[in-house]
Amino acid sequence: MQVITANRLLDGEVVWLGLNDEWVESVSDARVFDGKEAVAEGWALGTAAEKDQKVVSVYEMAVIEEDGQLVPVRLREKIRAAGPTTHPELGKQAQAVSA
Amino acid sequence: MYRYDEFDHGFVSQRTEQFKDQVRRRMAGELSEDEFKPLRLMNGLYLQLHAYMLRVAIPYGTLNGRQMRKLAHIARTYDKGYGHFTTRQNIQFNWPKLEDTPAILEELAEVEMHAIQTSGNCIRNVTADHFAGAAADEIADPRPYAEILRQWSSLHPEFSFLPRKFKIAITGAPHDRAAVQVHDIGLQLTRNEAGEVGFTVFVGGGLGRTPMIGRKVRDFLPEEDLLAYSEAILRVYNLYGRRDNKYKARIKILVHKTGLEELKSDIEAEFERIRHGVLRLPEEEVRRIEAYFAPPPLEVLPETSTRVEARRASDPAFAHFLKHNLNPHRVSGHTSVTLSMKPIGGIPGDASDDQMDKIAELAERFGHDEIRISHEQNVILPHVKLDDLSALYDEAAVAGFAEGNSGLITDIIACPGMDYCALATARSIPVAQRISERFGTPERQAEIGELKIKISGCINACGHHHVGHIGILGLEKKGEEFYQVTLGGSANENASIGEIVGRGFSSEEVVDAIEKLVDTYLDLRTNGDETFLDAYRRVGEQPFKEALYGTG
Incomplete structure (x- = not known):
């Protein structure tokens, strides 16, 4: 299972391509692209958003489902999806707690 | 310390205006990311794992209280309340927004700071011994030469698109605290038999995936030849350094592949050609720059402070601090103090906005308004009276940077x-x-x-x-x-x-x-x-x- 990720142009926030071509701030809301063709479609949407000044640095990453939630496979992407492990009060992990 | 002249002010504010317009054009869609990326990198703005990152230059690691307060203000206003001191004596902010960066650069320019050449394939911030201008073992203060190199290398048209980044470090003492032998050019101040100041020159040191110790190319380079010789090295590198493979593009690979003798003769040949031209350093210009770095007036005082010695005997934490965090000063009764940015269990090199403000205040009160950042990610107050150590220590302890661990296993x-x-x-x-x-x-x-x-x-x-x-x-x-x-x-x-x-x-x-x-x-x-x-x-x-x- 792949998802498309990027950083938002204006503030650099890590985002994933969600449903309805929206860029979402939580990996659990990302749209899953399964299979070569679907991933190609995701790439096309990402590249278009990059051209449209919405995001930068688009790439695909692998996820798995754990307890009904989408979770990145690689540690790098886990940290990117949460925030610095050294600062639990910063990044998305902090917003998740305060929400 | 160095003060901007009219030219410096004009140059930095012009650059800030340019970047402001580049950001505007990027946000308006007039520049693509491919077009914008090299422009933002030339202004120290990276895209990292979670956000943008802005790397601000602290030339040769020297700054004053006003500048440190500005860094605190930027951390507080535009970032998440902290900054990170780096191994190139710079500071990084981890969470700036692209849209805020022009304002940050304007704020920096107000205190004679910028982020130019903190990234990209150019000559980076010149680093120096963090005890420069204070250390007892120093032959001469390396910072005037670092400043001369900074002026020469800033937006040098010939060296703005090198095969790869280029790092220069300089030390003024025989004991090298600036790691000069692992830099592209390493300069060690020395004196010849006539007592004149010059440089031992190393080329081709570096770390990364192919670590190498620099090779000595000159035992003694006269002061007046500093720029001509540096330009000769850069020209040879710019001409022969590889551009087809970024992992083999640093000058260390060129030195290794070409062989020291052949490369040396290329450098010497180029040097001979240009040494009598415009790059020859006029002595009065060196002395003029040197005057900016004139040490503060320091009264010669007894070698020990009775106040400090009395407390040393009764306060083990203070004794540890004295033992490990002081460096001998050239003026009796004074010392250079390392404020440890390595609290036990803490994050090496991180400082909060409040800590930065406190460092500024302590520098103003106890340290003649001088601050240094070390490549070991600590903060130095270079000129402190021994009699003030007790009061300084107490305030540093409250602020969380008085661990007596400089050079020890936790100073990581x-x-x-x-x-x-x-x-x-x-x-x-x-x-x-x-x-x-x-x-x-x-x-x-x-x-x-x-x-x-x-x-x-x-x-x-x-x-x-x-x-x-x-x-x-x-x-x-x-x-x-x-x-x-x-x-x-x-x-x-x-x-x-x-x-x-x-x-x-x-x-x-x-x-x-x-x-x-x-x-x-x-x-x-x-x-x-x-x-x-x-x-x-x-x-x-x-x-x-x-x-x-x-x-x-």
């Missing part, structure tokens, strides 16, 4: 690693924190003595692991963090590259492995004065290898 260099960096393959900071906690008692640290641990989160070696007495390199293996350990590195005047001791360790194992190495050293050292590095150089890797992997 660590790159941001995978907690921040888009290139990293493993985390560095958490490993540093766990080592710091493991060895953090004052008694244990003092017993172990001088031991430099340096940690990088990828092969690019921003954490200088190759020159750590113990170096740790974080890699990824089968999806897990994995740490390779090197022994015997050093970045001083007897520089050496550490050697890999054997197979690496998981994140869970690595701190235990470090403890085994330390225990092995404590068992085999001849006495308490033999440092880890000395012992390693005496006995070699075998006992350490056996301790880690057994005899089989």
Whole structure:
């Protein structure tokens, strides 16, 4: 299972391509692209958003489902999806707690 | 310290205006990311793991209270309340917004700071000994020369698109605290038989995936030839350095492949051609720049302070601080104080906005308004009266930067690693924190003595692991963090590259492995004065290898 990720142009926030071509701030809301063709479609949407000044640095990453939630496979992407492990009060992990 | 003249002010504000317009055009869609990326990098703006990152230059690590307060203000207003001092004596902000960066650069320009050439394939911020202008063992203050190099290299049209980045370091003392031999150009101030000041010149040092110690190309380069000779080196590099493979593009590879003698003769030939031209440094200009760095008026005082000595005897934490965090000053009754940005279990090099404000205040009250950032990620007040140490220590302790651990096992260099960096393959900071906690008692640290641990989160070696007495390199293996350990590195005047001791360790194992190495050293050292590095150089890797992997 792949998802498309990027950083938002204006503030650099890590985002994933969600449903309805929206860029979402939580990996659990990302749209899953399964299979070569679907991933190609995701790439096309990402590249278009990059051209449209919405995001930068688009790439695909692998996820798995754990307890009904989408979770990145690689540690790098886990940290990117949460925030610095050294600062639990910063990044998305902090917003998740305060929400 | 150096003050901007009209030209400097004009140059920096023009650059800020340019970047403001570039950001506007990027946001308006007039520039694509491919077009914008080199422009933002030339202004120190990276895109990292979680957000943009802005790297601000602190030329030769020197700044004053006003500038430090501005950094605190930027951390508070535009970032998340902290900054990170780097191994190139710079500061990084980890969370700026693209749309705020023009305003940040304008604020920096107000206090004569900028982010120019903190990235890109150009000559980067020139680094220097952090005790420059104060150290008792200094031949001359290296900062005037660093400033001259800064002026020469800033937007140098010929050297703005080099094959790869280019780093210059300079030290004014025989004991090299600026790691000059692991820089593209390393300069060590020296005197010739006539007593004139000049430079021993090293070329082709560097870390990264191919670590190399710089090769000496000149025993004595006269002061007046500093720029002409540097230009000759850069020209030879710019002409022959590889541009087809970025991993082979640094000057160290050119030195290695071409051979020292051939390269030296190329440099000398170019130097001969240009040495009598416009780059010859007029003596009056050197003296003019030097005047900016004139030391503050310091009264010669007794060599010891009775106030300090009385407290030393009764306060062990203060005694540790005095023992490890002071560097001998050239003026009796004074010292250079290292404020430790390595609290036990803390993040190496991080400072909060409040801490930055406090450092500014302490520098103004006790340190003639002078501050230095060391490449070891600490903060230095170079000119402090011995009599003021007690009061300074008390305030630093409250602010959280009075750990007496300078040069000890918990004074760890660590790159941001995978907690921040888009290139990293493993985390560095958490490993540093766990080592710091493991060895953090004052008694244990003092017993172990001088031991430099340096940690990088990828092969690019921003954490200088190759020159750590113990170096740790974080890699990824089968999806897990994995740490390779090197022994015997050093970045001083007897520089050496550490050697890999054997197979690496998981994140869970690595701190235990470090403890085994330390225990092995404590068992085999001849006495308490033999440092880890000395012992390693005496006995070699075998006992350490056996301790880690057994005899089989």
